[in-house]
Amino acid sequence: MADCSISIGRETRRFLLHLARRSIAAVAHAQPLPECHPEQAPPGCRIPCSCFVTILSDGELRGCTGSTHGTHPLYREVMTNAVKAAFHDPRFAPVVPEELDNLALEISVLTAPKRLGAMSPADLRNSIEAGTHGVTLECGSRRAVYLPQVWSHFEGSRDPHVAFLTSLSRKAGDRTGRLWTDANTRFETFEATTFGETELAGDGG
Structure with a gap:
């Protein structure tokens, strides 16, 4: 998998956000997904890369799905994860057409x-940089991922690292929040380039 985040320019961001929204709208209206051939996608979107799509409604989380090990071209990963976030995140009811205008997307x-x-x-x-690293925690069948932006929820904590890792452990299904201290637990870190519709609209996009 390539590190393609460094090549995500403004026009590519616009393309991916538009594609994500079109994909969600199509499924919400029981229509086929939009066709997108490789030659229609910007070059940076044609290589395998992992991503997450986050959906917000009135500033609150409405869905978030993705993968840290993408195997398909980025534009395909965006389409797939946009649909999963909107309709298959078990924490939320599926998005309905009436909601579409009030949703804000981030990739x-x-x-x-x-x-x-x-x-x-x-x-x-010491190996995890607060605010920069996203983290995947895995122990047996338990697994959870936090994106780098989740660090903002723990900025006021006495020890942000402990608060972050404790919360991540609980997300993985460990009620004690101590799974991150288990010798059998394994971790991966990654960085992310995050952009959203609000950002592009705010600077004239």
């Missing part, structure tokens, strides 16, 4: 993940 294009070796909790905290 996070990820760098290739870096697997961290076994280390102590203290060394783990």
